[in-house]
Structures are given as structure tokens and as C-alpha cells.
Amino acid sequence: MPIVTVSRGTFSGGRMLAEELARKLGCACVESEVLSDAARTFGVPVSRLKAAMVKAPTALRGFAREREMYLACITAALGERALGGSLVYHGHAAHLLLPRVNHVLRVRVMADPEFRIKAAMSRMNLSWAQAKKYVRSVDADRARWVDFLYGIDWTDPSHYDLVVNLEHVSVANAAAAVCSMAELPEFRPTPASTQQLEDILLAARARVRLGVDPRTATADVRVKAHQGILSVTHMPQQAQVAPLIPVVLEGLEGIKEIHTAIAATTLLWMEEQFSAASDSFKHVLEIAERWDSAVELLKVAPESADAELRTVAVGGSAVYRSEPDQDGGVLFDADEAPGDDAGRDEDVTATLDALRARGRAGQGHAVGADRLPGAVDPATSYSLVLVGNVFASRPEAIRGRLARELRNAVADHLRVPVVGPDEIRARLRVGPRQIGGLAVGLLVVSLVYVLVFSNQEAILRFFVGGGTVPHRLLAALVLLLVVPSFAFLYGSCVNVVTKLLRFD
């Protein structure tokens, strides 16, 4: 019962190969649009996503939630078909929806660029130059789409079991070769690979159900399944959804147990201007992933710019339209279109989106600097506060003082460690200097150990044997100086090693 996925570019012959494969294997041939249609039935704005990719690729940054739902929908659709028996699927890198399902044969189809251009000329009645431009544009669009969905370069051959170039081999012979490979033991389903497929399908179905139900649609959750046991992790600020999750998932086929868990803690990150491309974002994300934390953003506006703490509206409608066809897709102005609400603070929404894509998004707020730290709720379980670049409009000397005062005030108010960007960088960075220091430190430590254990008797005689007061004073002085110095050196080495091992 092989499952074959054929990843193809436009006019590359991939569709023909997939159809021939399906005919030889006697199974269904499914194309990517069928999966997209499955997502549409749940109101995922697939067309908006794809049009944004063509018209304004940067706009895709605001669609993290829609992306997550899209992936869940198409995973569920593909998984259901894959569990049903043999299947040939053709589209773009969809085998990534079924990770570690070993009986999926992943095929990439390529064709000579000239062949593809000629095919475009013939089918679309274009000139050579127009066809070439069209094929290149569609290839670029596809690459962006796959990168948006999966974060990979889909042309990388390492993602496939077999790459087929139809320049010199006919479709029929290529299909015969693929069928032979599909019959190999490596691509036969096993109980383990079938279980993996069932787990993926169950998690996807659960995610779709949670995303569609209005009671849980706004929750940022991560769903995993293992042998019928579903684990749903939600963010600390969304604890109210925890009792609703089992209710919403009730009756979902394949569930034996449901475990809900809360992301361990929250990091509070304060900035005047957030950026998902900044070093601070990378550091915060690294800590959040190590500590299994959500990240809450607090935008610090200049004094008096914002009177009270306000929650920043996050882009993207979380409630999917369960009957999208009733209005024909034409909304009155009072209606909300998915992905329509950009919010006032684009940097916060963009950064939250980036965090959401990694399953780490908490809430976003904005407040005037003069309202801090009182505006922050001390009842929230923050484990760390990062105060980034604030008071940027002030002269440097004043900026530094104000930032220090803010950090101290926040630390007093919340009773948690508060750090700045330099401290975070120093905590996480392991560069050549630290490596060099570690090498020297380890050398000295080793030397001291060798010297001490090679001269144990002499050392003991020095510390124990002398009876005069000057001698005892000298021994005490040596202990006072050497032991702490050695301990400091040893501790520094251990610190660098634990940073290298990403051990907190």
C-alpha cells in the first residue's frame, strides 16, 4: 500500500507522472487543490493567502494563525486519504505534512527549462519571452509558498527519496521506475509508521476542531497525539480555555485520553519598537524555547503617548466562517474579513505573529512609560523580564539612567529577574573569546589538578606540618587566595560548558 508524493513545478510533467503512477498502482490520484478545497470548507482564506503571496509577499507575515489552520486542514485531508490505502499525491512538498511516516515515497519531478517554457507557450499562447517570465514568476511564487508553509527550500534534493528528470526518460518509464521503488520493503507500511500516520491525523483533526469552535478558536494551542492520547498545550494567559478543550473535542474519533497542559511560564519583553528580525527576538525566542515559555510583549510608548494599558489587537480572525458560501465571499463593511484586522501597532502584531508561528505567543500590550511599572499585573507568573531599547528619543546619558531606573522599578514590582539586552546577549552568546577562555581555563584547572594530586604529601605537610604562627598564617593565606580563585576559574569553565550545552 504505497503512498507516493510527487512534488512538481509548473509545466514539469509532474501531473502526468502522478496520473500514470496512480494508474499503474490502481489507486487515487490527489492534487494539491483538493487539499486546499478542504481548508476552504472550514473558512480558511486560502485564496487570500495565495493572492497575498503573488501580489504582496510581505503581507504573508500577518497570516500566522491562518497558516496554522491551513496546515491542520490539509494535513487532516491528506492523512485521511493516506490511511485509506494507496495514494498518489502531487503538489508542493506535501510529504512534509507527514513527517516520520516511513512508508511515504517522496518524489521530486524536474524538467528541462526549455521544455517547460515551450509547454507554457503552447498552452497559454505566449511568446518565448512571456512564457519564460511566467514560468520563472510561478516558480518564485511556489518557492515563497512552500517557505511560508514549511520554512524550507523545496528544491533541495535532500527532502526527497527520488528525483526524476523527465528530460530524457518518458513518463511511462519514469512511472515504472517509481513503482519499483515503491515496492521496496523500506516503503511498506509497518505498525509503527501506520501509528505515526494515525497520530498525525488525530492531532490535525483536533487542531481543526479547536480552531473552528468559537469557544476555543482564539486559543494559541499546540496539539500532539501519541497512540490516541492527545496533548494540548495552551498559553498561561489562556487558562480559561483548558476546561473547554475536552468539551470541544468530545466525540472526536480516535481519542483515548486528552491531557491539557499549560506552557510553563511567561517571559515579559518590553520595547519601544519590536522587530522579529532583531537579535533580541532571537535571544528571547531561544530562552522561551528552553524554558517552554510564552512571550508577552509590552510596547513602551514615550510618556503620555498612551494613557492606560491597552491590549494590542492581533491580526487575523481566529473564528473561521463555518458556511463561507452563504455570502458569496462578498462582505459588507461591518463584517470582518479574515486577516483584515492589522491593529494599530504593526510591530507588535508582526512580532506576535512570528512568536505564534513558533508556538510561543502570549499577549501584546502597549502603555506609556510613565505608567510603568504599575500597569503590569504582578499576579502574572513571569519568570523573566527583558527590558530592551526604551527611551530611544532621549539623549544617551539620560536614556541609560531611565532604562536602569525602569529595570529596578520593574524588578521591585514583580519580584523577578529583570535583564537588559547586553545581559541576555552575554548569557547566551558563546563566541571565539569565550571558547578561547574555556580552553585556557580548562588547561589551568587540569594543571592544578595534576600538580595537587602529584604532590599530595608535600601539600599535606605544608598545611598540617608547620607549627610556627608565621607558617600557619602563610597556610591560611594560601587557602584564602588559591581556593576561591580556583573555584572561580572552575565555575567560569562550567558556565561556558553549560551555555554550549544549552543547559540552564
Add this chain to the structure above:
Amino acid sequence: MKPGFRLLIVDDESIVCERLGAEMTKLGLEVETFTDSSAALERIAARRFDLVITDIKMRGPTGIEVMHFLRENYPATKVIVITGFATVETAREALKGGAVDFLPKPFKLSQLRELVLSLVADRSAPDGGGPTRA
């Protein structure tokens, strides 16, 4: 009122024609709507329109075919493509085919209204030119 600005809307969903037709009529445009793309093509052949708003996937001739017909016979007519079934290829094809814009469903009426008003304003401009967003 926008005297003389003729608009044709073709979509096989009657609700779409109703909503768009009502909105565009409020703007003072001369609006004709069709749920049958064959009938729409016959009408386009008989009368010049300033703007055609068309769906892509329809039972008869597709929106792409409507666009090609307009490009060959009435190149000055602007086209806006609306669709609930956007793919990379159709988006590229629509924009390459000369569509002014490509609106994936669902969209708000205000988005279309702004776009149409900008085209009306461009037609009224001294040089009579229009934007090509593609």
C-alpha cells in the same frame, strides 16, 4: 453621479451579482450583471464597457476567457478579477492578462469600492489613462 461609466459584473453566484450590483449602482455607475458567462460575453461583444468585474471559475466561459476576449477586442476596458479559488497560476495569469487587480474572496465591499472609484477617477483624468496594478 458618474455619468457614462459602464460596468459589467459576471459571477455565477447570484448573491455576488446582487451585492456588487447594488453597491456599484449606489456609486452612480451604469451596472449590468450576469450569472451566465456566455450571456455576458454576448453583451460585451455588443456594447463597450469601461470596466468588467469577473469571477474566474464559472460554468460557461471562464473569467480568463472573458479577459482574453476583452484584451483582443476591447483593450481599453479594464478588468478586475474576483475569485474564491485563487491559485498561483490563476493569480499570475490574471495579472499577466492585464487585470487591473485580483481580489480573492472573501473581500469587503469597501475594498472593491475604493478600487472602482480610483478607476473612475482615472478615466475622468485629462490623459484618460488608468492604473495597471499588475
